[in-house]
Amino acid sequence: MREILSPVNEAETAEMIREARAARRPIMIEGGDTRSGLGRPIAADRILSTRKLTGITLYEPAELVISARAGTPLAEIENTLRAKNQRLAFEPMDHRALFGTDGMPTIGAVAACNISGPRRIQTGAARDHLIGIRMVNGFGEIVKSGGRVMKNVTGLDLVKLCCGAHGTLGVFTEVTFKVLPEPETTSTLALHGLDDSKAIAALSAGLTSPFQITGAAHLPAGLESPEAEALTLLRLEGAPSSVDYRASALAKLLEAFGTTAVLAPDRATKLWSAVRDAHPLAEPRDAAIWRLSVAPSRGPAIVATVKRKLAARAFYDWGGGLVWLAVAAEGDAGAAAVRDALAEAGGSESGHATLIRAAEEMRGRINVFQPLAAPLMQISQGIKASFDPDHILNPGRMYAGV
C-alpha cells in the first residue's frame, strides 16, 4: 500500500510538493481513484489525494460559470447544475464501468484527463469548456491561468496545455468550467441494420446537415449481444417544437439509409450513457481496450484493417471519429496492428490511438499514448521540465520523461 497525503488546502498542497521535491520523492496524484488505470504506471511510493480539496467555490448560473476545488465529486457538480437546469455540455465519460472501479469521479480529474463524451462533436471537449485553473506545479508553486470569463487570451493558454496532461504538469487545486443550459427535450433517431461504412455515411449526412446533431454513434451488429442488430444513433436537443421539426427533417434526409425510428426516451438515455462510457466493451474484463481519434470517414477502413490482423470488437462515436476497440490482451495488445492501420490511413494526420485499459505490466511496456515525432517528443519533455524539473508529479504517466 502506498502512503496517502491528503492536503486540506492549496497552501498545504504546495508545501507537500515542495517537501517531495526536496526529498526527490515522486508522487502519484489521485482524485476519486476511478481512473488510476489510465496511462503508464507511475513509479512512486506515495499518493497525493485531492479528496480533501472539495467544495464549489463559485456558481453564477446567469454567467454560465462554475468553479470548484479539484477534489469535488463530479456528481456534486452535476447535481448543483441540474438544480438550475444547466450542465457540463461536454458530457464527461465515466470510466467506472470500463475499469471496474467504484470510487467517486472528481471534477479535477475530468480536467486533468480532458474527459469528454458524445457531445464533443458539437459543443467541444472538456478542454473547450475549462476556462480557468489554479494548480501547484512541480516546484511547489501555486500557478493560475485563465479565469472565470468566457473569452481570455491574456498570455499563453496554460489552461489548455494542462487540460489533458494527466497530472504531469501540476496538481489542479481549483478548476473553472463554462456551463450551458439543459435543453428542454432530447430525441434520438435510430437506423437499423447498417454496415459500418453505410452507418458512418449516414452519420456524416446528419452532421453535415443544418440540424445540429449533438450525438452521432454506431453500434455494429452483434456488439451488445450476439444477436443484436446494428444500431446507428443521431441525437437532437432543444426546444420541443424545434426538436420535432428537426427530427422529421432529418428522417427525410436519411431516407436513403433506411427508415428511422425515434427511440423511447429511457432507452435512448441508456444507450447514450453506454456509448459515453464504452459500456458495450466493458466485458470481457480481460480484453485490452483502445480509443482511437480519427478523421470520421476513415473510421470504418481503419477498423477493417485492424480486423484483418486480429480479432477485434469495435464501435463508433463522434460520427465515426472516435473508435472504441477491444482486442485480446496478448503480446503487444494489438498496438502494432492498431497503429499500423492508422499510419496506412494517412500517417500522423489521420489520428491517434490510446491504450485505455490493460494490465499494469502491459501499460509499462507498450506505448499507451500515441508515440510522437521526435521534435514534438522533445518539446513535450521540455514542457514537463519547465513545470516539474525533478519529475515529482505523475512522472512518466504519458511518455517516458513526461
Next chain:
Amino acid sequence: MSGIVFPTPDETILARRADIIAGLAKLVPPECLVTSEDERRAFETDGLMSYRRLPLAVVLPRSTEEVAAVMRYLHQEGVKVVARGAGTSLAGGAIPLEDSVIIGVGKMRRILDVDYANRAIKVETGCTNLSITDMVAPDGFFYAPDPSSQLACTIAGNIGMNSGGAHCLKYGVTTNNVLGVKMVLVDGTIVDIGGAHLDAAGLDLLGLIVGSEGQLGIVTEATLRILRSAESARPVLFGFPTSEEAGACVAAIIGAGIVPVAIEFMDKPAIEICEAFAHAGYPLDAGALLIIEVEGSAAEIDAELVRIIEIAKSHGVTTVKESKSAMETAAIWKGRKSAFGATGRIADYICMDGVIPTGRLPYVLHRLQEIVTSYGLRVANVFHAGDGNLHPLILYNCNDPEEQKKAEAAGEDILKLCVEVGGCLTGEHGVGIEKRELMNVQFNAEDLAQQMRARAVFDEGWLLNRGKVFPLAAAEAA
C-alpha cells in the same frame, strides 16, 4: 508619442544588415524579399498605428520549406524574427523591432483540401479569414470565428491572437475551431500537430500554440473545423433608453438559458457613428442598442425571439426591429463590423479589449464612462456583450501628445477595472506590446515565470517576437 518602450536594438545585428540580407537572398527569390526603405514602410506598424519601427528586412516565403530555410538561417545568425499575417493586430503584436526580420505568410494562400465529410478544411495560413467561409459557403458551410477585420486578417494572425468575433458566443473562438497546424520551429524544424481528427495526440500543444502571438514558431498551414450553416439566421435590433438597461438585459437573456448566436452591444455614440456610415436602420433615439442574432428554421427563430422579446420588454426596451430581408441583415452586420473603421472617420481612437463577467455589465459600463470623462475624453462602446468582451473605443486626437497620453491612461484604468471585477485584460486582441506591462496586474511573478518557462522550451534564445506579451523587465531577466 512613445508611451510604450521597445527593447534596445542589438547594434551588432544592425551593423550586419547587409550580410543578413545577402544570406536571405540566397534562400528566396527577389520577389519574396523586401529590403528598400520605401517598401519596408508598409510593414513598420500594424493596427496599433501610433507605434512603428522599421525592420531589417521582410521575407515573404512561398512555402513551408522556404519558411524553414529562412528560420534556420536566422537562427544560426542569431537574428530576431517577427511573424506577420496581414498586420491588423490592434495590440501591436506584429510591429517589428529594428533588429528583426519579418517573416510574413502573405504569399501562402492556397486552400489545400476541403473535406465536407469530415467537416474540415486545410489551408495555408496566409489565406484571409473571410476566404475560408467564401470557399465553402456555396456548399452551405462556414468557418465560425468572424473577426470584424475578416476581409483582411489572415488565419495566421487569427491563430496568433486566438481571434474571436460576433458569432463566437455560440461557436467558440479560434482555439475551439483549429484541429491541426503545421509549424516551423525557431531552428527551422517543421512539425505537424493534429489533423482532421479531434483532440490531437499527447500534451495539448495546439492549445498552447493558438494565441501564442508568434512566440513559439511560424504557423504555415492549418486544419480548421467548418460547420454547416443554419437554415437561416435573423438579426434583431433592440433599442434601450440606457446602456445600463441594455447591459442588464444581456445578463438576463443568458441567465434565462438562452444562448443566441450573437449578442452585440452599441452605446449612443457608437450607434450614431455606425448609422451615419452604414444606414442600417439603427434607432438613433436609443441610448443603447443590442443586435441579437438567432438562427434555425423560420419557426424556430420565431419561437426563440418570443422569449427574448419578453425579457427585453421587462428591461425597458423601446425599439424592436427584426431584419426582414437578406439586404437588411447585411446592412445590420455591415454597420457593426465597420464600427472601428467608421469611428476612425470622425476621430482617432484606441480600441480596448477587456472581458468582464456579464453580471457586472451595468456597473462596468457606468464606471467606464466615469473613467473616460475624468480624463476629459469621450468613449464609444461596441462589443460582444454575450461573453462580456468589451471594446471601448477611446476617442482622442493623435496629433496631441498630451491627449494620447490621457487616452492610454484611461485605457489602462479600464483594463484594470476589468481585472478588478473578475475579468481579464484581453478577450481576443491579444497582449502584444500594448498590454505587456499590465500582465503584472492580472498575473503574479510565479504565473508569469511559468508561462515564460513554457515559452522558452520553443525558443531558448527569445528570438521570436521578442518584447511582446511579457513585461519587458521580466522577459529580459528570463
